[in-house]
Amino acid sequence: MPEVASTCCYCGVGCGVLISRRDGRITGVRGDPHHPANFGKLCSKGQTLHQTVHGHGRALYPEYRKSRDKPRVRASWDETLGYVADRFADTIRRYGPDSVAFYISGQLLTEDYYAFNKLARALVGTNNIDSNSRLCMSSAVAGYKTTLGADAPPACYEDIDHADCILIAGSNTAWAHPILFRRIEAAKAKNPDLKIIVVDPRRTATAELADLHLAIQPGTDVALFLGMLNTLLWENLTDPAYIDAHTEGFDALKLVTRDYAPELAAQLCGISKDDLLTAARWFGQSKAALSLYCMGLNQSSCGTDKNAALINLHLATGQIGRPGAGPFSLTGQPNAMGGRETGSMANLLIGHRNLQDADDRAEVAKLWGVPSISGHTGKTAVEMFDAIRRGEIKAVWIACTNPAQSMPDQAAVREALTRAELVVLQETCNDTETAAYADVLLPAAGWGEKEGTVTNSERRISRVRPAVAAPEEARPDWRIACDFALELEHRLHGHTSTLFAFDSPRQIFNEYRELTRGRTTDITGLGYATLDAKGPQQWPYRMDARHGTQRLYENGVFPTATGRARFTAVHYLPVAENVDARYPLRLNTGRLRDQWHGMSRSGRVAKLWGHAPEPALMLNPADLARRNIAPGELVTVDSRRGTLTLIAEADAGIAPGQAFLPMHWGSRYLSGTGTNALTLPVIDPRSFQPELKHSAIRIDKAVLPWRLMAVGTPGDGDALALLSRAQPLLAEFEFASCTLTPDANGVLLRAASAKPPCAKTLEKIHTLFELDGNAVLRYADPRRGVTRAVRLTDGHVSGACLSGDAIGETWLREFHAQGLSVAALGSRLLAPTATAPVALAARGRIICSCHGVGETTILGVLQATTGDAGSKLAAVQEQLRCGTQCGSCLPELRKLVSASVIAA
Numbered sequence: 001m002p003e004v005a006s007t008c009c010y011c012g013v014g015c016g017v018l019i020s021r022r023d024g025r026i027t028g029v030r031g032d033p034h035h036p037a038n039f040g041k042l043c044s045k046g047q048t049l050h051q052t053v054h055g056h057g058r059a060l061y062p063e064y065r066k067s068r069d070k071p072r073v074r075a076s077w078d079e080t081l082g083y084v085a086d087r088f089a090d091t092i093r094r095y096g097p098d099s100v101a102f103y104i105s106g107q108l109l110t111e112d113y114y115a116f117n118k119l120a121r122a123l124v125g126t127n128n129i130d131s132n133s134r135l136c137m138s139s140a141v142a143g144y145k146t147t148l149g150a151d152a153p154p155a156c157y158e159d160i161d162h163a164d165c166i167l168i169a170g171s172n173t174a175w176a177h178p179i180l181f182r183r184i185e186a187a188k189a190k191n192p193d194l195k196i197i198v199v200d201p202r203r204t205a206t207a208e209l210a211d212l213h214l215a216i217q218p219g220t221d222v223a224l225f226l227g228m229l230n231t232l233l234w235e236n237l238t239d240p241a242y243i244d245a246h247t248e249g250f251d252a253l254k255l256v257t258r259d260y261a262p263e264l265a266a267q268l269c270g271i272s273k274d275d276l277l278t279a280a281r282w283f284g285q286s287k288a289a290l291s292l293y294c295m296g297l298n299q300s301s302c303g304t305d306k307n308a309a310l311i312n313l314h315l316a317t318g319q320i321g322r323p324g325a326g327p328f329s330l331t332g333q334p335n336a337m338g339g340r341e342t343g344s345m346a347n348l349l350i351g352h353r354n355l356q357d358a359d360d361r362a363e364v365a366k367l368w369g370v371p372s373i374s375g376h377t378g379k380t381a382v383e384m385f386d387a388i389r390r391g392e393i394k395a396v397w398i399a400c401t402n403p404a405q406s407m408p409d410q411a412a413v414r415e416a417l418t419r420a421e422l423v424v425l426q427e428t429c430n431d432t433e434t435a436a437y438a439d440v441l442l443p444a445a446g447w448g449e450k451e452g453t454v455t456n457s458e459r460r461i462s463r464v465r466p467a468v469a470a471p472e473e474a475r476p477d478w479r480i481a482c483d484f485a486l487e488l489e490h491r492l493h494g495h496t497s498t499l500f501a502f503d504s505p506r507q508i509f510n511e512y513r514e515l516t517r518g519r520t521t522d523i524t525g526l527g528y529a530t531l532d533a534k535g536p537q538q539w540p541y542r543m544d545a546r547h548g549t550q551r552l553y554e555n556g557v558f559p560t561a562t563g564r565a566r567f568t569a570v571h572y573l574p575v576a577e578n579v580d581a582r583y584p585l586r587l588n589t590g591r592l593r594d595q596w597h598g599m600s601r602s603g604r605v606a607k608l609w610g611h612a613p614e615p616a617l618m619l620n621p622a623d624l625a626r627r628n629i630a631p632g633e634l635v636t637v638d639s640r641r642g643t644l645t646l647i648a649e650a651d652a653g654i655a656p657g658q659a660f661l662p663m664h665w666g667s668r669y670l671s672g673t674g675t676n677a678l679t680l681p682v683i684d685p686r687s688f689q690p691e692l693k694h695s696a697i698r699i700d701k702a703v704l705p706w707r708l709m710a711v712g713t714p715g716d717g718d719a720l721a722l723l724s725r726a727q728p729l730l731a732e733f734e735f736a737s738c739t740l741t742p743d744a745n746g747v748l749l750r751a752a753s754a755k756p757p758c759a760k761t762l763e764k765i766h767t768l769f770e771l772d773g774n775a776v777l778r779y780a781d782p783r784r785g786v787t788r789a790v791r792l793t794d795g796h797v798s799g800a801c802l803s804g805d806a807i808g809e810t811w812l813r814e815f816h817a818q819g820l821s822v823a824a825l826g827s828r829l830l831a832p833t834a835t836a837p838v839a840l841a842a843r844g845r846i847i848c849s850c851h852g853v854g855e856t857t858i859l860g861v862l863q864a865t866t867g868d869a870g871s872k873l874a875a876v877q878e879q880l881r882c883g884t885q886c887g888s889c890l891p892e893l894r895k896l897v898s899a900s901v902i903a904a
């Protein structure tokens with residue numbers, strides 16, 4: 001059976017994959033050597049995609065409940081969609097079309113997006129349709145539109161090979177866009193003169209490759225870019241001819257830059273003046289300067305300004321529309337671009353049309369054959385959940401996103417979901433945080449099961465193809481939207497028209513294509529057949545074109561009224577929530593290398609747990625020491641909106657006064673409402689994107705003297721199943737986390753509380769971790785909540801549970817993790833000591849997830865080899881194989897190597 005060519009469903013790099021299958025099951029995946037985004041490479045997440053599709057937690061049948069005090073029950077598609085259509089029709093009739101809303105996702109395919117967009121705007125008559133791209137790309141959209149006139153990234157991946165200066169701002173490319181980062185590494189290796197500047201408050205894996213790392217104070221990017229422009233002006237490094245011929249508004253901007261002399265700007269940013277000058281010079285003197293940017297710019301209350309201020313630099317130096325030059329916003333999700341193109345966000349309209357423009361609306365209405373498109377502004381994500389909470393929006397349809405994990409200010413979001421009269425959730429999984437709030441669960445076909453198209457960061461449209469049929473009753477997203485639309489149309493209008501008469505995603509694509517005719521996103525020359533024959537193509541791709549468009553604005557003409565790009569005279573504004581005496585630390589959030597968002601997929605791949613297995617708040621070691629907190633201790637983290645209890649860890653890459661928490665941890669792995677319990681819902685006034693990267697917090701040592709640690713490898717070998725069985729326990733403790741052990745074979749449950757829990761809870765844990773059999777050594781004093789139980793298999797620890805006031809658990813975990821013999825320990829095995837009774841080397845963090853290689857092992861080899869960085873890296877790769885497969889761990893390997901070279 002030949003492989004099926006499709007696209008990776010994780011990040012916006014949009015790598016091509018070849019899926020192999022047997023007997024109706026997906027059995028493997030490899031990089032598509034012909035795909036221009038990756039040429040055969042895949043990162044740690046992409047190459048384990050086939051492991052995400054099987055197993056527990058899949059939504060397989062429609063379910064609904066009529067009343068909140070009952071569980072959802074399985075029903076047929078007809079019955080379920082009929083019920084939802086009744087409720088929607090009733091709500092619309094009683095309260096008008098704006099009383100319902102659709103909250104969708106940048107992980108839907110373009111055809112899915114189109115169907116939802118048409119459903120909301122053409123049938124329901126509301127603009128209350130927004131997507132999780134609001135939390136992601138909306139500042140980039142607003143930034144491009146205000147400056148260049150259209151939401152279109154002008155550059156392409158190949159520009160990385162042509163640039164001699166790459167400015168990476170607010171992007172941890174090494175972890176979030178790994179295959180693109182491999183390309184940057186290759187460009188740097190080929191051209192050592194290539195200057196890489198990284199702007200990030202954290203010393204990230206990306207910053208390790210930089211020639212210059214500007215660790216600016218959070219939120220000060222605009223001051224930095226204005227300071228750089230001030231320098232460019234002073235040192236005659238701008239391009240007056242380009243400014244004259246192709247732009248407008250430079251004089252107003254020049255006035256503003258006067259206030260940002262390098263000294264002052266550097267002070268605002270908390271960096272040295274010299275570093276600022278160097279950055280400006282490298283950028284201004286380079287033949288081709290490319291900037292790559294992501295959430296560090298977008299997720300901000302001044303995200304649009306940050307984008308515009310960076311684009312100003314490109315316009316002022318003419319660094320755009322040439323090979324190697326341009327402001328290149330990296331998209332997060334695989335098809336956030338498709339959502340932007342189809343106008344599937346509250347304030348956009350299909351084909352880069354303007355929702356505020358009556359002519360544009362009339363044109364779309366005519367093309368769709370409906371009387372009109374509402375001009376009433378729709379609610380953007382944060383506003384939408386506020387309106388639900390206020391009772392203004394009564395019914396919400398959520399598809400392909402998990403707002404009870406990913407939206408800021410979880411207390412408010414969950415209150416909204418509780419108050420909503422109807423919550424419909426269209427998901428591939430039935431166990432996400434949002435699923436707990438859903439009155440209706442509609443099972444969706446997922447990656448490997450559905451067909452359509454996606455657009456990656458460089459405007460490249462790729463085909464998504466099914467390798468197997470969707471399981472049980474799951475249906476593709478576009479089909480669910482259309483099936484529902486037919487039911488709703490019948491109830492609202494008494495008949496069904498041809499509005500939703502689609503039988504295939506190809507038909508949807510062809511209709512959508514017509515709406516791009518003559519627009520900036522024109523793809524009238526493209527169809528599934530062209531894509532199948534010629535491979536992925538970049539838009540615009542006009543009717544008469546023979547190929548797509550690699551770069552935009554090569555002729556210096558921009559899609560504005562005057563044809564000129566617009567400088568934007570922005571000023572620096574501080575973050576919306578400043579630190580003060582009560583909340584003295586700045587909380588930053590973002591991604592881990594091997595996990596994807598709420599972990600509904602990556603969390604089901606055991607291998608992907610090794611790199612960062614436990615939820616932890618990262619702080620500068622000095623901040624921990626000052627508070628007398630040891631690494632690994634439990635802390636309570638408070639913001640003005642919520643509280644979390646977590647382990648604190650030291651990370652010298654975090655600047656003093658700051659903290660970093662991965663965005664992935666939700667209520668399925670951690671007690672409480674996850675990372676976003678703490679974050680701020682303040683939004684940028686023009687992009688409506690929330691400031692997810694900046695909030696003020698306080699940390700205190702957690703006063704929870706009773707502790708529990710249970711670890712175990714299940715007898716049936718299915719650690720992931722045990723993990724999901726243990727999850728309900730999280731709610732029983734003031735603190736608890738439940739994760740896979742770094743070796744991925746076992747489960748680790750940690751808990752803490754002020755007082756011991758009831759004996760029943762402890763019993764449950766013992767049963768789960770199979771600590772009730774004969775081969776278990778046990779000591780228990782249930783009244784005091786003290787237990788020590790160790791299960792031995794062939795003289796090794798295969799499971800253990802320790803609880804009480806002083807449990808000294810770490811060494812027992814090592815015995816479990818390393819499978820060491822406990823024969824020599826005897827009764828000391830049950831002794832509650834903090835240090836191991838025998839010498840024990842910790843295996844350390846897993847660095848290479850492909851080959852399961854830990855930090856300690858790598859350090860051992862590095863110590864034993866001599867030579868320069870190159871030969872040390874080669875030695876590690878040769879002896880341990882780490883960093884030889886997907887390359888995702890290369891930045892960290894290089895860091896360990898350079899530390900060992902320095903030490904030597």
Ligand SMILES: Nc1nc2c(c(=O)[nH]1)N[C@H]1C(S)=C(S)[C@@H](COP(=O)(O)OP(=O)(O)OC[C@H]3O[C@@H](n4cnc5c(=O)[nH]c(N)nc54)[C@H](O)[C@@H]3O)O[C@H]1N2
Nearest residue numbers: 170171172176218219294295296332333590591593596597
């Ligand atoms: N492994 C993995 N990859 C992913 C994803 C994932 O979940 N996991 N998600 C995908 C998605 S949807 C997205 S949007 C992208 C996100 O990709 P990135 O934006 O690269 O990832 P983040 O870690 O969210 O944030 C990037 C950096 O912004 C920095 N930052 C914080 N505040 C500021 C600031 O004020 N100024 C500057 N200059 N930097 C700041 C943070 O320290 C962080 O290192 O990743 C995509 N790729």
Ligand SMILES: Nc1nc2c(c(=O)[nH]1)N[C@H]1C(S)=C(S)[C@@H](COP(=O)(O)OP(=O)(O)OC[C@H]3O[C@@H](n4cnc5c(=O)[nH]c(N)nc54)[C@H](O)[C@@H]3O)O[C@H]1N2
Nearest residue numbers: 132136400401402406426427428444446589597598600663
């Ligand atoms: N604190 C903090 N919060 C953040 C961020 C941050 O940096 N910091 N980043 C924000 C950003 S940039 C983003 S993009 C969001 C992401 O936030 P979410 O959109 O909530 O992230 P996912 O977990 O990817 O949710 C996608 C859901 O769709 C399901 N799914 C997968 N495939 C399909 C399919 O084909 N059809 C359907 N119907 N469902 C499917 C998955 O099981 C999953 O539950 O998080 C945002 N939240």
Ligand code: SF4
Nearest residue numbers: 008010011015043046
């Ligand atoms: S870089 Fe990794 S996650 Fe992103 S598309 Fe490629 S394989 Fe998928």
Ligand SMILES: [Mo]
Nearest residue numbers: 135136332333
């Ligand atoms: Mo995103």
